[in-house]
Amino acid sequence: MNTYKIAVLPGDGIGPEITDEVVKILKRTSEKFAFGIELNYGRIGGAAIDAVGIPLEEETIALCQKSDAIFLGAVGHHKYNDLPLSIRPETGLLQIRKALGVFANIRPGMILTPLKSYSPLKSEIIGEKLDVCIVRELTGGIYFGEHRMAEDEKSAYDKMMYSEAEIERIAHTAFKIAMQRDKRLTSVDKANVLASSRLWRKTVEMVAKQYPEVKLDHLYVDNAAMQLVINPRQFDVILTSNMFGDILSDEMSVITGSIGVLASASLDADQKGLYEPIHGSAPDIAGMGIANPIASILSIAMMMRFTFNRSDVADAVENAVDVVLGEGYRTKDICKEGDRLITTSEMGNRICDAI
Ligand code: NAD
Ligand code: IPM
Numbered sequence: 001m002n003t004y005k006i007a008v009l010p011g012d013g014i015g016p017e018i019t020d021e022v023v024k025i026l027k028r029t030s031e032k033f034a035f036g037i038e039l040n041y042g043r044i045g046g047a048a049i050d051a052v053g054i055p056l057e058e059e060t061i062a063l064c065q066k067s068d069a070i071f072l073g074a075v076g077h078h079k080y081n082d083l084p085l086s087i088r089p090e091t092g093l094l095q096i097r098k099a100l101g102v103f104a105n106i107r108p109g110m111i112l113t114p115l116k117s118y119s120p121l122k123s124e125i126i127g128e129k130l131d132v133c134i135v136r137e138l139t140g141g142i143y144f145g146e147h148r149m150a151e152d153e154k155s156a157y158d159k160m161m162y163s164e165a166e167i168e169r170i171a172h173t174a175f176k177i178a179m180q181r182d183k184r185l186t187s188v189d190k191a192n193v194l195a196s197s198r199l200w201r202k203t204v205e206m207v208a209k210q211y212p213e214v215k216l217d218h219l220y221v222d223n224a225a226m227q228l229v230i231n232p233r234q235f236d237v238i239l240t241s242n243m244f245g246d247i248l249s250d251e252m253s254v255i256t257g258s259i260g261v262l263a264s265a266s267l268d269a270d271q272k273g274l275y276e277p278i279h280g281s282a283p284d285i286a287g288m289g290i291a292n293p294i295a296s297i298l299s300i301a302m303m304m305r306f307t308f309n310r311s312d313v314a315d316a317v318e319n320a321v322d323v324v325l326g327e328g329y330r331t332k333d334i335c336k337e338g339d340r341l342i343t344t345s346e347m348g349n350r351i352c353d354a355i
């Protein structure tokens, strides 16, 4: 029997709550599909700061490195806002992404069929189906350039840099994904202003020559943000840099109904991955039992598909989510009149039962 070794980093805020539901799903799928799971817990973010004063310990990095895959809840809380950047909870997240080399962040923007009427966009704009895939570069760009505040705190800068090699590898990821989908790729940049975006565009054009079947176009990020709400169906795969991808994926979450349902996979060159919902630690609702665990549960489906090559398990998890939503069960973020409001843990239980 295969045993999947998974590192579990619950983090902060709603992180531990949604992680509990993920663990239920992992246990249920391991029983149902007869594979072993070995779960090892680690600290990250505020949870690590409280325990050892820094957001990411060597021990956690080592745990992740010896695991086949990692699930991460979320990090951050406003109580850490005054800490220096270098030891904020979010820095722990950036450090683990960098340490694991997970440069390709795949964020599917899909409207789950039972949630069609939850999009604020008109139904004629959404059409039959909306399925966009955002491919976000995750270990470079402005997030990882030097961040500096002048001593007098009257000026500050953040350096944005990309190398050709960094752009090339994420472009290959995006073109390969496009080849398995509708073969349309939109690269999003700010090449009318930024030097790093000019290199981005030039490099993406160069990589495109190896994928002649894929129709490539380019958009400036401001226009892309607008096009996403005017006509999201014009997009198949969106390829973009670290910061633009962060912003566009939160925009996508509104279009698809709630940030509580969008999953992500962050992959290295060997498909080893860090799996996390796209949302944060939501301190405003932490501890209330109302967080939506679906984004995290769907991240487990991505883990099964990408790292463990188990599309059978992934399909079962995705299908169970559809079934439970189809029965009208909703957490607060996606609950309208007439729906059946349930808690975080009831949602996890129902999805487990439907697997
Ligand atoms: P957030 O994503 O945590 O929350 C934004 C809004 O969405 C809030 O109203 C929240 O209640 C809601 N929301 C988020 N996830 C939800 C869920 N699963 N179910 C229901 N509602 C949900 O963003 P924020 O408030 O800007 O950030 C809070 C903290 O999280 C900050 O410290 C930020 O840096 C951090 N953050 C972490 C990650 C991560 O760990 N991957 C991602 C984004 C933000
Ligand atoms: C995300 C988050 C992180 C990011 C933050 C918390 C560092 O917003 O995963 O979307 O910007 O990458």
Ligand code: MN
Binding pocket: 246, 247, 250, 278
């Ligand atoms: Mn984000």
